[in-house]
Amino acid sequence: MLTDRQRQTLNFIRDFIDENGYPPKLKEIGNHLGITSRGTVHRYIRALEDENLIRVSTGRSRGIELVDNETPGDESIADHENTLPVVGTIAAGLPIEAIEDQETINLNDFFVRPGRFVLRVQGDSMIEDGIFDGDMVIMESCQTARDNEIVIALIDQDEATLKRIKNNQDGSITLIPANASMQPFRYSAERVTIQGRIVGQFRAY
Amino acid sequence: MLTDRQRQTLNFIRDFIDENGYPPKLKEIGNHLGITSRGTVHRYIRALEDENLIRVSTGRSRGIELVDNETPGDESIADHENTLPVVGTIAAGLPIEAIEDQETINLNDFFVRPGRFVLRVQGDSMIEDGIFDGDMVIMESCQTARDNEIVIALIDQDEATLKRIKNNQDGSITLIPANASMQPFRYSAERVTIQGRIVGQFRAY
DNA sequence: AGTATATGCTAACTGACAGACAACGGCAAA
DNA sequence: TTTGCCGTTGTCTGTCAGTTAGCATATACT
Known part of the structure; x- marks a missing residue:
């Protein structure tokens, strides 16, 4: 996992190469990050190399090289246009500023996998x-589920509901709603078919 | 990997040929680079030749030739299946089956817009x-908000919070938490800066 | 308090590089 | 032939970029 500064360093290297066609030198990186010490910059370079995100020709000026990171082609463009910057955490936080070097998140990369589907919750x-x-839940197909997972349970091959699951000792299954005004129900295992477990949820306002 | 001076040399050779129709001699290159020594320039020529960027007719005056450097277009379309099928509504619904004509949703198309960003909620x-x-909220930058919208409000240029907003008659602003154990707070308009309004929310399990 | 991590600085070492210069050989004009 | 231009090769020296190590601070976690 990268630290903020490491990510900023990597982002700058990417942008620099993108713009100039050749990699930056330590001093140029430091200049962008507001660091005067080449030694400090070098530590980030080493960290990025350890993470296998860049390759370094030791001793050479401008010896940094990006590592091809899977998903060829699509990434260069898509990763810019299909991502949202993760600005930080909102708590009793500080002002949200326009910061350049942020972590980004690609919602598709984040959620889309084979075997997943979306349901609208009613x-x-x-x-x-x-x-x-009205929320949308992202489900992953599966036949079994561990305790406390939220699953789609099909009861008597007839009625499908979204509930939290508990596998009881005797083989029966309890489906637990998250609503104080509703009661958990217990079913024999034969009556319940798991159709998927929740992996994500989203909502538009 | 070229050094700065090597790159400058190559660029000058290109420009020179482009302008004059014939390649420069060492002295002309050196003159452009501020070098008086032909020997130094020659070292660059050799380096560029080693990199297969130019061809040199040894011994001849103006014997430099550019190498056609076609960059094979990497047109990997990779039109991934960046969509999730929307199977239906889960209520007291029917079994989830493999339905043919499914609506699909592309999360990026759905949420990603310029001026939006993501915050992790604490x-x-x-x-x-x-x-x-721990949820992630997708925010859209804005300076004003209508009543009842959920916004990021910066208070006294210091503390940012996520709250529901109400613009009072007298110009003041009330920020309303959605938690019975917390109280709405009322602020004078000057103390509150809106930084964005919520447009989406998602969560991974 | 004590430890660990992230961040920043300075200082010193090393090797690559840049530039000057000298010397040699080919070639063409004087 | 001689002279001078040009490319070529090699050496020397100073500078710069990358590397490494040591020191200091701030923050988070035990």
Whole structure:
């Protein structure tokens, strides 16, 4: 996992190469980061090399090289246009400023996987878990689930619901809504078919 | 990998040929680079030849020739399946089956727009709106907000929080948490700066 | 308090590089 | 032939970029 400064360094190297066609030297990186010490910059370079994100020709000026990081082609463009910057954490936080070198997140990379699908949630049964009426949940197909996972359970091959699951000792299954006004229900294993477990959730305002 | 001086030399050779139709001699290159020594220039020529960027007719005056450097276009389209199928609505619904004609959703198309960014939420102040500690919210930069929108409000240029907003008649602003254990706060307009309004929210399990 | 990590600085070492210069050989004009 | 231009090769020296190590501070975690 990269630190902020390491990420900023990597981003700058990418941008620099993108713009100039050749990599920056330590001093140029430091200049961008507001660091006067080449030694400090060099430590970041080493860290990025350890993470296998860049390759370094030791001793040479401008000896930094980016490592091809999978998903060829699509990335150069898509990764710029299909990402959202993660600015930070909102808490009792500081002002949100226009910061250049931020972590970014690609929602598709984040959520899209084979075997996943989206459902629109209807009803309030999972409201206490923050899943509201109208929300979209991203599910992953599966046949079994561990305790406490939120799953789509098909009951009697007829009715599908989104609930938290508990596998009981006797083989039966309890489906637990996240709503104080609703009761958990217990079913024999034969009556319940798991169709998927939740891996994500999103909502548009 | 070229050094700065080597790159400058190559660029000058290109420009020179482009302008005059014939390549420069060592002295002319050196003159452009501020070098009086032909020997030094010659070393650059050799380096460029080693890199296969130029060809040299040994011994001849103006014997430099550019090498055609075609960059094979990397047109990897990689039109990935960046979409998730929207299977339907989960309520007291029917079994989830493999349905043919599915609606699909591309999360990036759905959420990614210029001027948007992501924040990780810390704390429980919006818990009743289904925004939990650790959730990610997608914000859109803006300076004003209508009543009842969830916004990032910067208070006294110091502290940023995520709250529901109400513009009062007298010009003051009330920020309303979605947590029964917390109180709305009222601020004079000067103390509050809106930094963005919520447009989406997501969560990974 | 004590430890660990992240960040920044200075200082010194090393090797690559840049430039000057000298010397040699080919070639063409005087 | 001689002279001078030009490319070529090699050496010497100073500078610069990368590297390494040591010291200091701030923050988070035990």
